Amino acid sequence: MFALTGIGHLVTNDATRDGAPLGIVHDAALVADASGIVTWVGPAREVADHCDAAPVDVGGRAVIPGFVDAHTHLVFAGDRAPEFAARMAGTPYSAGGIRTTMAATRAASDDVLAHNTQRLAAEALRSGTTTIEVKSGYGLSVHDESRSLRIARQVTTETTFLGAHVVPPDASADNYVDTVCGEMLTACAANAKWVDVFCDRGAFDVDQARRILQAGRDAGLGMRMHANQLQHGGGVALGVELGVASCDHCTHLTDNDVEALANAHAGTVATLLPTAELCTRSPFPDARRLIDAGVTVALASDCNPGSSYTSSMPLVVALGVITMHMTCDEALWAATAGGARALRRVDVGGLAVGQRADLIVLDAPSHVHLAYRPGVQQVAAVVREGQLVSGSLAEWR
Numbered sequence: 001m002f003a004l005t006g007i008g009h010l011v012t013n014d015a016t017r018d019g020a021p022l023g024i025v026h027d028a029a030l031v032a033d034a035s036g037i038v039t040w041v042g043p044a045r046e047v048a049d050h051c052d053a054a055p056v057d058v059g060g061r062a063v064i065p066g067f068v069d070a071h072t073h074l075v076f077a078g079d080r081a082p083e084f085a086a087r088m089a090g091t092p093y094s095a096g097g098i099r100t101t102m103a104a105t106r107a108a109s110d111d112v113l114a115h116n117t118q119r120l121a122a123e124a125l126r127s128g129t130t131t132i133e134v135k136s137g138y139g140l141s142v143h144d145e146s147r148s149l150r151i152a153r154q155v156t157t158e159t160t161f162l163g164a165h166v167v168p169p170d171a172s173a174d175n176y177v178d179t180v181c182g183e184m185l186t187a188c189a190a191n192a193k194w195v196d197v198f199c200d201r202g203a204f205d206v207d208q209a210r211r212i213l214q215a216g217r218d219a220g221l222g223m224r225m226h227a228n229q230l231q232h233g234g235g236v237a238l239g240v241e242l243g244v245a246s247c248d249h250c251t252h253l254t255d256n257d258v259e260a261l262a263n264a265h266a267g268t269v270a271t272l273l274p275t276a277e278l279c280t281r282s283p284f285p286d287a288r289r290l291i292d293a294g295v296t297v298a299l300a301s302d303c304n305p306g307s308s309y310t311s312s313m314p315l316v317v318a319l320g321v322i323t324m325h326m327t328c329d330e331a332l333w334a335a336t337a338g339g340a341r342a343l344r345r346v347d348v349g350g351l352a353v354g355q356r357a358d359l360i361v362l363d364a365p366s367h368v369h370l371a372y373r374p375g376v377q378q379v380a381a382v383v384r385e386g387q388l389v390s391g392s393l394a395e396w397r
């Protein structure tokens, strides 16, 4: 049993509470059972009727659902600090830098690769990410993609085969697509839940992306994709046509793309990754246009060593609000419930009865402070499935 009381501001993402998406409860308490599932949420004064043990009093702090980061690339070795410094000095970003990380990843031992992945997953957890998707995509050979997924599987069940990140320098594009759809997919499928493709300038075109996604689907994987990050193109249209769970980036969209996402029969989510634009000094995706058109929007970190070397979802939420004109409520929803939609999960992303007790105790009176105080460490404690996994639940003073 796990129980919190004295919650000044509890975000449940349970719209049935008050009709608003965040389902906020003030002066609240929350109870979870021994398996870490929420069994009761309600007024703090009633908590004694719903739990056997004494609840922990969080002293008026805010509690929000744990972040669901539906887009990361944590399996790699080395870093690209010199490339970042050069970019900040004026060299433009291109997809080719992925090859630098490929070389370092191939050269790393399993232990080094696993240690780096675990270190980054732990870093993400400390900033409140309780569900994380992790892609392969820096091995780009049958052996290295397969071991990347084996390592990813050690930190999450949301693993994604991204052999189609970029064509490696030692292969021709057509031959490489054949390998990705054949031998590589076969070697990777057992440790992958999803298949992904980088459909953009310098990576894979629409026809190649279609082949790769369909091959993954035929192997039993769910589909998601990188689409329309660097330029306009047919990625989003393809994703909606195939019914992918999420089109990620969505930075350069036509009116037709927006309409297609809004009417997507498969509920395709637009996952926006504003730290990628921040760290490449690129124009931000137009979140307002998407939300106003009725598209389901998620926010994720894109944590990777080239274009977005951060795992901080609090930073992503702040950028969603400050630079992409999302409301504070929309940005928090997108980083929690939106991420869960992008992973087609209903057990995470909210704190309604029946969902997992994955939550963050904030050293703040409300979720608004995530954007209001950008860059300030306000994550006091992180709980996953009813267990304290980071920080402290001691009273806020």
Ligand SMILES: [Zn+2]
Binding pocket: 071, 073, 226, 302, 304
């Ligand atoms: Zn990515």
